[in-house]
Amino acid sequence: MKEGFKINKSANPIIFAVSDSIGETAELAARAATVQFDSGNIEIIRFPYVTDTEYASEVILEAKKHESCAIVCTIVLPEVREYLIEKARENNIPLVDIMGPLIETIGKITPLKPKLEPGLARRVDEEYFKKVEAVEFAVKYDDGKDPRGLAKADVVLIGVSRTSKTPLAMYLAHKRIKVANLPLVPEVSPPEELFEVSPKKIIGLTINPQKLYEIRKERLKALGLNGEATYASMERILKELEYADAIMRKIGCPKIDVSNKAVEETAAKIIEIIKKNEEPIL
Structure with missing residues (x-):
């Protein structure tokens, strides 16, 4: 019995x-x-x-x-x-x-x-709650708010400002992937926690300087600010990209050029890289 x-x-x-x-x-x-x-x-x-x-x-x-x-x-x-x-x-x-x-x-x-x-209904519920958890994680550890999230993340996105880190984190969260993202700024050293994460879990986001210049100018205009601000100057952009590239080389993480890619396309590439590296997140 x-x-x-x-x-x-x-x-x-x-x-x-x-x-x-x-x-x-x-x-x-x-x-x-x-x-x-x-x-x-x-x-x-x-x-x-x-x-x-x-x-x-x-x-x-x-x-x-x-x-x-x-x-x-x-x-x-x-x-x-x-x-x-x-x-x-x-x-x-x-x-x-x-x-x-x-x-x-x-x-x-x-x-x-x-x-x-x-048990299908229960599995559907579990998938839903995993998605909610991943979204909450992306919000909590967005834009380097708390470096402790880097160790807990399935994927860590790094790159300069306006390389779609946040949209990508939210998109991947809906795939039940926990993502933390960290902006790379020359004046601010990355937290030590970043260098303790496996390079296989880190994705560097790069972009064409001219494309980034155009994006930043439009961003400033949308905010009602002067498009000639240092943030959108080519000199500043080149400096940031050079600094970010040096960090990515130091870590040894894979890089993706997001210049002409939609968020969905970049996300698909990230998932492909993670699966190839056999990180058990999906």
């Missing part, structure tokens, strides 16, 4: 929440229904990972021991679900099948075929 399936006989009504995954949905549905009754003595017991007819049979055997027992099931595997339904019918055990009718109904309004894989 599967571990945890044997339960003590109870005089109270019992609902078995049966699932071929962890059983959260079946239990929540059962609880939502039981609160409609004044009696608080209805027990709900979860039976997770019922993935074959042998375990389904054990559920029925346990249910038969109780005078007042019902089954609520969220099983997507057809053969297991049908077996459980049939055996419950044979033994006069009330059963509510949640997933079967839903899958059948949805199948009538779409040409797509159901995957019939247990």
Whole structure:
């Protein structure tokens, strides 16, 4: 008998929440229904990972021991679900099948075929929360705000101002990749933490000087500032690029020229580099 399936006989009504995954949905549905009754003595017991007819049979055997027992099931595997339904019918055990009718109904309004894989909803939720976590990480460790994030990141982006570090970090975050980014400025030495990170996790972003000149001038105009400021001077740009290139050479990290690349294109290149370096982030 599967571990945890044997339960003590109870005089109270019992609902078995049966699932071929962890059983959260079946239990929540059962609880939502039981609160409609004044009696608080209805027990709900979860039976997770019922993935074959042998375990389904054990559920029925346990249910038969109780005078007042019902089954609520969220099983997507057809053969297991049908077996459980049939055996419950044979033994006069009330059963509510949640997933079967839903899958059948949805199948009538779409040409797509159901995957019939247990636990898909949970995996989708996990992917969503990983994405949220990565976005929060990108915001927290944007623009070198906290150098402690460099060691925690899946990818560290370095480069001069206006090389798309922040947009890239946010784009990659939606791919569930935790990214920290750090601006390279001649007057400010990079934090020591940068040189403690594996060069395989660091990506240097470079850009054509003329392209950067145009971007910075437009940026100043958008801010209502004088386009002739030092920030957008070619002399300053060349100095910054030379300094950034020296840092990247010292680290020995791969570099990407973002001059004529869209964020999506650069992000794809970053993912390609990381996968090639076999960093286990995806």
